Structures are given as structure tokens and as C-alpha cells.
Amino acid sequence: MSSQVVVEKYEQIEEKEIEQEIKREFIKELSESKYFLFGGTIFFVVITMAILAPFISPYDPIAQNMRETLQPPSAKHFLGTDPFGRDVLSRIIWGSRISLIVGIFSVFFAIVIGVPLGVIAGYFRGKVDMIISRILDVMLSFPGIILAIVIMAVLGQSLNNVILAVSISMVPRFARLARGQTLSIREKEFVLAAVSLGASHFSIIKNHILPNILTPIIVQSTLSLGSAIIVEASLSFLGLGVQPPTPTWGAMLNLGRQYLFTAPWMAYSAGLFITLTVLGFNLLGDGLRDVLDPKMRRT
Amino acid sequence: MSELLRVVNLKKYFYTKTGFFGKKEVIKAVDNVSFIVKEGETLGIVGESGSGKTTLGKCLLRLVEPTSGEIYFRDVNILKLDRKELKKIRRNMQIIFQNPYSSLDPRMKIGKIIEEPLKIHGVSVSERSKRVYELLDLVGLPRSFTRRYPHMLSGGQRQRVAIARALALNPKIIIADEPTSALDVSIQAQILNLLKELQKIYGLTYIYISHDMGTIRYMSSRIAVMYYGKIVELGNKKEVFDSPFHPYTIELLQSVPVPNPRKRKIKNLKDISYEKFVAVNNDGGCIYYLRCPFANSRCKDMKVELRELEKGHFVACLRAKGNYTRQIKLSTE
Amino acid sequence: MGTLLEVRNLKTYFHTRKGIIHAVDDVSFTIKEGEVFGLVGESGCGKSMTALSILRLVPFPGKIVGGEILFRGKDLLKMDEEEIRKIRGRKISMIFQDPNTSLNPVFKVGDQVDEIQYIHFPQKALKEIKENTIRLFKKVGIAKARIRRDEYPHEFSGGMKQRTMVSMSIANIPDLLIADEPTTALDVTVQARLIRLLLKLKEEYNLSILLITHNLGLVAETCDRVAVMYSGKIIEESDVYELFDNPLHPYTKGLLNCIPRVDRDIDYLQAIKGYVPENYGGWNKCMFFDRCDFAFDRCKLSVPNLKRIRKDHKVRCFIYE
Ligand SMILES: Nc1ncnc2c1ncn2[C@@H]1O[C@H](COP(=O)(O)OP(=O)(O)OP(=O)(O)O)[C@@H](O)[C@H]1O
Ligand SMILES: Nc1ncnc2c1ncn2[C@@H]1O[C@H](COP(=O)(O)OP(=O)(O)OP(=O)(O)O)[C@@H](O)[C@H]1O
Ligand SMILES: [Mg+2]
Ligand SMILES: [Mg+2]
Numbered sequence: 001m002s003s004q005v006v007v008e009k010y011e012q013i014e015e016k017e018i019e020q021e022i023k024r025e026f027i028k029e030l031s032e033s034k035y036f037l038f039g040g041t042i043f044f045v046v047i048t049m050a051i052l053a054p055f056i057s058p059y060d061p062i063a064q065n066m067r068e069t070l071q072p073p074s075a076k077h078f079l080g081t082d083p084f085g086r087d088v089l090s091r092i093i094w095g096s097r098i099s100l101i102v103g104i105f106s107v108f109f110a111i112v113i114g115v116p117l118g119v120i121a122g123y124f125r126g127k128v129d130m131i132i133s134r135i136l137d138v139m140l141s142f143p144g145i146i147l148a149i150v151i152m153a154v155l156g157q158s159l160n161n162v163i164l165a166v167s168i169s170m171v172p173r174f175a176r177l178a179r180g181q182t183l184s185i186r187e188k189e190f191v192l193a194a195v196s197l198g199a200s201h202f203s204i205i206k207n208h209i210l211p212n213i214l215t216p217i218i219v220q221s222t223l224s225l226g227s228a229i230i231v232e233a234s235l236s237f238l239g240l241g242v243q244p245p246t247p248t249w250g251a252m253l254n255l256g257r258q259y260l261f262t263a264p265w266m267a268y269s270a271g272l273f274i275t276l277t278v279l280g281f282n283l284l285g286d287g288l289r290d291v292l293d294p295k296m297r298r299t
Numbered sequence: 300m301s302e303l304l305r306v307v308n309l310k311k312y313f314y315t316k317t318g319f320f321g322k323k324e325v326i327k328a329v330d331n332v333s334f335i336v337k338e339g340e341t342l343g344i345v346g347e348s349g350s351g352k353t354t355l356g357k358c359l360l361r362l363v364e365p366t367s368g369e370i371y372f373r374d375v376n377i378l379k380l381d382r383k384e385l386k387k388i389r390r391n392m393q394i395i396f397q398n399p400y401s402s403l404d405p406r407m408k409i410g411k412i413i414e415e416p417l418k419i420h421g422v423s424v425s426e427r428s429k430r431v432y433e434l435l436d437l438v439g440l441p442r443s444f445t446r447r448y449p450h451m452l453s454g455g456q457r458q459r460v461a462i463a464r465a466l467a468l469n470p471k472i473i474i475a476d477e478p479t480s481a482l483d484v485s486i487q488a489q490i491l492n493l494l495k496e497l498q499k500i501y502g503l504t505y506i507y508i509s510h511d512m513g514t515i516r517y518m519s520s521r522i523a524v525m526y527y528g529k530i531v532e533l534g535n536k537k538e539v540f541d542s543p544f545h546p547y548t549i550e551l552l553q554s555v556p557v558p559n560p561r562k563r564k565i566k567n568l569k570d571i572s573y574e575k576f577v578a579v580n581n582d583g584g585c586i587y588y589l590r591c592p593f594a595n596s597r598c599k600d601m602k603v604e605l606r607e608l609e610k611g612h613f614v615a616c617l618r619a620k621g622n623y624t625r626q627i628k629l630s631t632e
Numbered sequence: 633m634g635t636l637l638e639v640r641n642l643k644t645y646f647h648t649r650k651g652i653i654h655a656v657d658d659v660s661f662t663i664k665e666g667e668v669f670g671l672v673g674e675s676g677c678g679k680s681m682t683a684l685s686i687l688r689l690v691p692f693p694g695k696i697v698g699g700e701i702l703f704r705g706k707d708l709l710k711m712d713e714e715e716i717r718k719i720r721g722r723k724i725s726m727i728f729q730d731p732n733t734s735l736n737p738v739f740k741v742g743d744q745v746d747e748i749q750y751i752h753f754p755q756k757a758l759k760e761i762k763e764n765t766i767r768l769f770k771k772v773g774i775a776k777a778r779i780r781r782d783e784y785p786h787e788f789s790g791g792m793k794q795r796t797m798v799s800m801s802i803a804n805i806p807d808l809l810i811a812d813e814p815t816t817a818l819d820v821t822v823q824a825r826l827i828r829l830l831l832k833l834k835e836e837y838n839l840s841i842l843l844i845t846h847n848l849g850l851v852a853e854t855c856d857r858v859a860v861m862y863s864g865k866i867i868e869e870s871d872v873y874e875l876f877d878n879p880l881h882p883y884t885k886g887l888l889n890c891i892p893r894v895d896r897d898i899d900y901l902q903a904i905k906g907y908v909p910e911n912y913g914g915w916n917k918c919m920f921f922d923r924c925d926f927a928f929d930r931c932k933l934s935v936p937n938l939k940r941i942r943k944d945h946k947v948r949c950f951i952y953e
Contacts, residue, residue: 189402196360196394197416198386211406347819453907483674488890488903513892554824555894556849560872565824565853566831573773
């Protein structure tokens with residue numbers, strides 16, 4: 001080519017270096033986000049607690065000990081005991097398993113169902129969109145918890161049904177998010193460019209739409225983990241959750257409620273853990289959004 | 300030169316509602332537009348914001364479905380094709396968009412972006428990477444850029460990537476929709492020169508869309524002036540710029556500031572009231588009627604159509620007759 | 633003509649993660665009374681930051697770190713908040729590039745023009761202010777002013793909004809009008825009308841205008857004197873005729889050569905190679921070095937000074953040292 005098209009000196013900059021720099025910057029930003037750090041710490045603690053439950057819990061969470069009922073916190077029972085003489089700390093630790101299992105699986109299923117629905121609605125628009133949107137509207141018109149209660153009442157109590165109920169109650173929010181994002185992305189010129197190159201709908205969705213809506217979905221799923229845990233706890237609190245004697249935070253809260261004045265440690269510790277965990281997940285989500293969003297804007 | 304593209308009575312109407320209870324409104328973004336494009340030439344389309352340039356460009360590729368009309372690419376009516384046939388013909392027609400910041404997928408590396416068209420059209424893997432390097436060389440970017448993301452590139456570099464992608468399938472015709480309007484002048488010149496050079500090498504045909512009279516003059520061999528969805532003047536560059544017929548073309552040309560302080564003119568142009576300036580004539584006559592300094596009563600409701608006033612020089616104006624509108628000499632050198 | 637504004641060694645820096653950007657890097661110029669002074673340059677060269685520094689409106693993380701800005705002999709940088717507020721919108725007013733974001737969408741346009749007068753003259757009767765707004769609207773060419781003053785910004789076109797901005801900026805009859813790319817978002821025909829309006833108002837009020845633009849055509853049409861900026865520094869400053877007749881800096885020459893002309897055919901544009909650099913940490917060489925066809929060794933070793941070559945013509949280039 002002629003002298004006009006000059007190959008600049010960009011090759012001098014090591015490409016590897018640039019990539020590393022971007023990664024470093026990203027990590028630095030994450031580590032400077034207080035939200036992310038705080039939320040991440042809680043997240044990490046809860047996960048560890050759930051995984052290591054058999055090793056760190058001091059007692060069997062369902063073993064009843066009628067000689068030590070309603071003990072206040074002491075060196076022996078760190079968070080006291082319940083009316084059946086079960087160690088509250090051990091139940092909290094094991095309870096985190098249920099919370100996390102329900103949270104993670106139901107968010108997972110909500111994404112698996114909701115995101116494709118939303119993407120299809122947003123991408124094809126027209127009739128498809130109308131049908132899907134109406135269904136979502138109907139689902140959204142019930143508060144998530146009511147929907148979950150109805151489902152549980154119909155299906156009966158079991159861990160699987162809890163997960164099912166919670167995920168169904170969270171499908172609309174993922175579908176709507178995905179739909180909105182898809183609507184805006186599909187108007188972008190890079191999508192038009194792909195169309196003009198002859199790309200198929202499938203490949204446009206796979207290569208252009210999905211990668212570009214990923215970030216908000218990740219953020220949303222962290223936030224949703226928190227609400228899934230609340231829904232699960234509420235179900236258990238209402239006696240519609242996993243069957244007793246399986247330890248869950250919601251059930252513990254419910255039991256503790258009856259002894260709120262005589263043995264407040266039960267309700268307080270369950271309540272505290274629910275609050276902290278949900279707060280942690282929300283902060284994590286906020287932190288992620290703060291760090292990821294400016295990135296999105298810049299690109 | 301043989302004819303490559305023929306557009307006949309193309310229309311694209313948008314129907315919108317204004318306000319909550321508002322009445323339905325028709326926006327005639329492209330209104331009965333006809334022209335041909337010859338092989339190897341550059342047809343410049345110039346017009347102000349909202350005149351329908353982008354919509355026209357998108358219609359040509361069926362990125363929006365026209366309301367009616369015909370578009371022939373070498374005797375094939377594009378608007379009659381099904382998906383499969385369309386895919387085949389799209390190899391021949393590519394588009395470069397105005398905004399280099401939204402025309403590249405931010406989640407894809409440059410290598411992937413340039414490779415995409417090759418992949419879609421079934422080029423083998425080994426061929427593909429060879430071709431990607433070839434294209435990068437061609438548009439003057441270092442090969443190492445394949446591993447970068449778009450946000451690591453400047454506007455000019457991104458536009459080079461967009462050009463590389465458009466060239467990947469060896470198209471016959473490229474529609475460039477204001478490819479430099481987001482760029483600095485010094486970068487703009489690089490991109491314009493690159494486009495010209497590529498045209499020479501590959502015998503490309505361009506439809507060059509812009510609101511900037513300067514770049515249109517530099518790039519085009521023929522020019523169509525658009526006003527509210529219609530072509531009001533069409534002709535060879537020399538004639539449209541140096542002896543325009545249509546009063547709107549004249550107004551456009553006079554409004555462009557020229558980088559020569561000894562030839563100041565904008566200060567002395569005649570002003571019309573804002574009401575007249577934005578008024579659109581809906582009485583079936585010339586749309587420019589209310590703004591036009593030459594208009595007479597016939598212009599109000601008599602239908603105007605593009606007619607050939609001199610050989611190859613078309614104008615949609617009842618008053619344009621020989622030298623009538625040329626009485627105003629352009630205050631250029 | 634007396635001196636209205638004198639900017640001396642202005643430095644405005646941005647502290648970012650990657651380093652300190654010297655957005656305005658030791659910039660000096662003067663604007664005389666009744667003069668149109670053009671500040672030109674490509675994007676990112678520091679034009680807007682220079683303008684915002686004058687009104688002390690530099691956005692975070694930017695900071696004015698040095699220099700003086702003398703307005704009628706008084707240093708704006710030494711004033712307290714109260715004093716500078718009395719200058720803004722009264723003695724010095726500003727028009728921004730994007731007419732869509734510079735008006736508040738929830739207030740009527742007329743009320744916004746009223747407000748700017750009320751802020752500076754609270755003792756004036758409201759009726760008088762409202763009358764004046766209507767006069768202003770008529771002056772800037774907004775017809776049916778009495779009706780249109782009660783419309784909201786979204787009911788106005790881009791050109792109309794910009795006219796509203798102009799009416800706000802001249803409402804208190806300022807001495808200096810800073811126009812930061814006032815026509816970049818407008819069509820050429822609308823631009824021509826706005827420029828005519830500005831020039832008319834300038835005559836009428838004997839305004840000084842600081843016109844910021846990247847469009848050399850606009851400079852030629854409107855300015856008396858021009859400074860060309862590159863990467864935070866002024867690299868050439870001159871009378872407008874002198875600049876276009878006899879540009880000295882290779883960058884200025886390059887810019888003039890790469891404008892596609894409407895008035896004549898050009899076979900080949902002389903593009904400037906390369907890209908505009910970001911001014912991290914200040915100049916340590918001539919920042920145009922990489923893109924310059926005339927560069928020699930000295931250019932990458934030290935920084936040239938802005939040197940007076942002729943009366944009213946300064947340039948920052950080693951070719952002339
Ligand atoms: N999807 C759409 N729905 C409704 N109206 C539209 C749509 N796309 C474009 N329009 C309208 O059609 C007209 C022409 O728009 P178009 O974008 O083609 O203009 P343009 O000449 O490219 O302008 P610009 O110089 O601003 O890019 C405008 O009035 C615009 O508002
Ligand atoms: N918020 C910010 N954060 C960091 N740096 C900034 C910020 N705003 C401006 N800058 C720096 O200041 C420099 C000058 O910016 P400025 O807005 O004055 O440019 P300009 O000449 O007005 O360009 P344009 O033509 O794009 O308006 C930029 O190159 C940029 O590096
Ligand atoms: Mg357009
Ligand atoms: Mg600016």
C-alpha cells in the first residue's frame with residue numbers, strides 16, 4: 001500500500017502486556033470496591049460453612065438432648081440450644097447448606113428457563129414477544145412469595161419442590177432482564193452488521209446477544225441468590241419448606257419466635273445469619289455491578 | 300460502465316404514535332426514490348439529519364424492509380428473495396456504519412470480528428486466518444491487533460476494522476454511512492484515502508452517505524441530494540457542486556463554512572424566519588416550497604418530479620430552468 | 633481595544649489511575665474587547681477544559697493546579713465562591729455543545745431564561761424579567777415568543793434549543809461569551825443561521841466571544857484571532873488572516889490540508905499519519921513528533937517554546953527556533 005496507509009508503531013507495545021494490564025486493572029478495581037470485599041467475604045464464609053459443615057459443626061444438628069433444652073449461650077453451646085436440646089450453632093451451620101442449595105439451584109433453574117424466554121421475546125419481538133410478555137406479566141402480578149406458597153401447597157413439602165417453587169417465582173425477573181437487554185442490543189449496529197453478513201438468528205443470538213447480556217445477568221443472579229434465600233426461609237418459617245427435622249434457617253426462626261422472650265438466642269442467631277447472608281449477596285451484586293458496568297460503558 | 304444497482308420508486312414509511320393518546324403519524328423516511336449505481340463509481344448521498352439517508356442505506360441491504368419499491372442488483376430484485384438467496388447476494392453488498400463505537404461487538408476480539416463473515420460463508424479455518432491477516436495488512440493495522448478488544452482501539456482504528464470486515468467477502472458494492480463523522484479531521488482524511496485506494500485496487504462501487512458536503516465532494520463521482528426523504532437533485536459531482544439547480548442544494552452549499560477568511564459569506568447570507576425555515580409543505584407540491592426564495596404559486600400544490608434538465612443532471616424543481624436558480628453565484632473561489 | 637481576559641500559564645490536570653493527564657498544559661492567551669477568539673484543535677486536546685477552567689467549572693477528577701486568569705485585571709482563580717458565582721452567567725456566560733442536555737427538561741424554557749436573570753438581579757420585578765425574556769426570544773429568532781416561552785425543551789428542535797441557550801447566555805449582557813462547539817450537533821444550514829445570530833449579537837452588545845471548535849471553516853468565517861491547540865498546549869497563535877495565508881506549524885498546515893473542500897476538487901487529501909496522543913505527565917518532547925513529516929532529532933529531545941515569529945503570530949516548533 002502507499003505511504004498514506006501507515007502502519008503505526010503499535011506493534012512496539014507488547015500485546016500480552018496490554019491484556020495483563022487490563023486484568024490487573026480489573027482485579028485492582030475489584031479489590032478497591034468495599035461492597036465487593038465485604039459481600040465477597042460473607043459469601044466465602046457461608047460457602048465454607050456449608051461445605052465444611054460435617055467437620056466444623058460441634059454437634060449433630062438433629063440429635064435431641066432432652067437434658068439440655070433451651071440452654072442459653074455458653075462455652076459448651078456457643079449459641080445455646082433449642083427446646084429439643086439441639087445445638088443452635090450446629091443447626092445454623094447445617095442450615096446454611098439448605099439455604100445455599102436452594103439459592104444456587106433455584107437461581108440456576110430460573111436462569112435456564114428465564115433467559116432463553118427473554119432473549120427469544122426480545123429478539124423476535126412481535127407475537128412471540130407478546131405471548132411471552134403476557135405470561136410473565138401474569139406471573140409478576142403475584143408477589144414471588146405468594147406464588148411460591150401456592151406451588152408448595154399444591155406440590156407438597158420436599159427439598160425439590162422448594163427449589164422448583166423458588167425458581168418459578170424468580171423466572172420473570174430473569175426473563176424481563178434478558179428481554180430488555182436483548183431489545184437494546186439487537187438494535188446495535190454490530191448486530192445489523194452481522195445480519196448484513198448473512199448470519200443466522202441462532203448465530204447472532206449465540207455470538208452477539210448472549211455474551212453482551214451476560215454481565216447484567218451475573219449481577220442479577222448474585223442479587224437473586226439473596227432473595228431466593230429469603231423466599232426459602234419464609235417458606236420454612238410458614239411451615240411450607242423442607243420437612244423437619246432438617247435444619248433450615250427459616251424453620252429455626254419460626255421455632256425461635258415462640259420463645260422470643262424466654263430464649264431469644266434462637267430467633268436472633270437465625271435472623272442474624274439470614275440478614276447477613278442476604279446482605280452479603282446484595283453487596284456482592286452491587287460491587288460487581290459497580291466494577292463491571294463502567295467497563296460496559298467504556299466498550 | 301455497466302449498471303450494478305437499480306432502485307425504483309423505493310419507499311419506507313414509519314408509522315408512529317405521538318404522545319399517549321396521540322394520533323398516528325406517518326414519517327416518510329424514504330419517499331419514492333429512484334436511481335441507478337454504475338459499476339466502479341461512487342454515488343454520494345448527501346442530506347441533513349433526518350432526511351432519510353441511513354434508512355435508504357439500510358433498505359438497500361434489507362436491514363429494514365422497505366414499504367414498497369424495487370431494488371435490482373444485476374437484474375435480481377433483492378426484495379423478492381428468500382433468506383437463502385438473500386444470504387448469497389449479501390456477499391456482494393456490505394455496509395460500514397457511522398458509529399465505530401457501536402458497530403463492533405465489544406465482547407469479541409478483533410480477529411473474531413473480521414473472521415465472522417468468512418465463518419458465516421463457510422470458509423475453511425486455515426483460509427480464514429490467512430485472510431484475516433491479509434485484511435489487516437490491507438487496512439493498515441498491525442497483525443497483533445487480532446488479539447485486542449474493540450475498546451482498546453481508537454475511533455479511526457475501529458473504522459479500519461469495520462472496513463476490513465466489510466471487505467472480507469470481496470463485495471462488489473459497499474454502502475458507507477457517514478463512516479468518518481465520528482472522527483477527527485486528520486483521522487478522517489486517512490480513512491477517506493483508504494477507501495479511495497481500496498476502490499482503485501478492487502474496482503469497488505460505493506454508495507457514500509454523508510451530511511458533510513466536503514467529504515461528499517471528495518469521495519463521489521455522482522451525487523444525490525436528499526431532503527425529507529426525497530431526492531431533489533441528482534447529477535455528476537461537477538455539475539451539482541459548481542452549477543446546482545435546486546434552491547436547497549444552493550442553500551446547503553452556501554451554508555458550508557469555507558476555510559478562507561478572505562471569502563467570508565455566512566454573515567451576509569439572507570435570513571428567513573424560523574417558521575419558514577422548518578415548514579414542510581403538505582399541500583402536495585414541493586416540500587421545500589415555504590423555505591424557497593424562488594418559489595411561486597405553482598410550487599405550492601403542483602406535483603414535482605425529478606426531471607432531466609441537462610444530460611445526466613436531474614432536479615425536482617419547477618422553477619429550475621436553464622439558469623434561473625443559478626443567478627446566485629456561489630461565493631466560492 | 634482593551635484587554636478583557638488574560639489567561640496566564642494555566643494548568644489543569646486530571647489525576648487518573650494511569651497517571652496525571654495534563655489536559656491544559658501551561659496555556660496563555662488574551663482576548664480583547666469585542667473580539668472573536670477561536671480555540672481550535674482535534675478532540676481531546678484540551679479545548680473544553682480550558683473553557684471550563686475560566687469559569688472554574690472543571691469536573692472531578694480535574695483540578696486547576698496553576699496559573700492566573702485575569703478578567704478585567706482581576707484573577708478569577710483567586711476569587712472566593714461567592715465572587716465567582718457573580719461572574720458566571722453575568723459577566724461571562726457559556727454555551728455548550730449538546731443542546732439536548734444543557735436545558736433542564738422539567739422546566740419551561742421561558743422560566744429557565746427568567747431564572748438566570750433573577751439569580752443576578754433579584755431586585756428586578758418579575759414582570760420586567762418576563763418581558764425581557766420575550767424580547768430575548770425575539771432577538772434570537774424564536775417567533776411567537778409569548779406562546780413558546782411556556783413550552784418545554786423537548787418541544788424544541790436542536791437549533792431552537794441552542795437559540796434558547798444563546799438567549800440565556802446574553803440575558804444579562806455579559807462581556808464574554810464562551811461557546812464550546814455550539815454548532816457541532818447541528819445541521820449545516822442551522823449552523824449557518826446560529827453563527828449569523830452570534831455575530832449579530834456580538835456587534836450589538838460589543839461582546840467578546842471565545843469560540844471553541846474543531847472546524848477550521850467556522851474559524852475562518854467568524855474569528856479575529858486563533859489559537860491552535862495540540863495535546864494540551866497552544867502550538868500556534870495568530871491573526872486569522874495570517875493563520876490561513878501563512879500557517880507555520882506542521883500540524884496547522886496538516887489540518888488545513890486534510891479538510892475536504894466544498895469549493896474545489898481535490899485529488900488526494902494529505903492526511904496526517906498516526907493518532908492524537910494523550911498528554912500524560914506533560915510534554916517531554918514535541919508531542920507532534922511522531923506524526924510530523926519535518927521532525928528532526930531535537931524534536932524528540934526537548935520541548936519547543938511558543939515563539940513570536942511575526943507581529944501577532946506565534947508558533948511552537950523547532951523549525952522556527
Ligand atoms: N425505526 C424508526 N422508527 C420510526 N422512525 C424512524 C425510524 N428510523 C428512522 N426514522 C425516522 O426516519 C427519518 C429518517 O431517518 P434517517 O436515520 O434515515 O435519517 P438520516 O438522514 O440518516 O439522518 P442522520 O443524518 O441524523 O443520520 C427520521 O425522521 C427518523 O426519525
Ligand atoms: N473526566 C475526565 N477524566 C479524566 N481525564 C479527562 C476527563 N475529562 C477530560 N479529561 C482529559 O482532558 C483532556 C482534554 O479534554 P477536553 O474535554 O478539554 O478536550 P476537547 O479538546 O474539548 O475535546 P473534544 O473536541 O472531544 O470536546 C482529554 O484528553 C482527557 O484526557
Ligand atoms: Mg444517518
Ligand atoms: Mg470539548
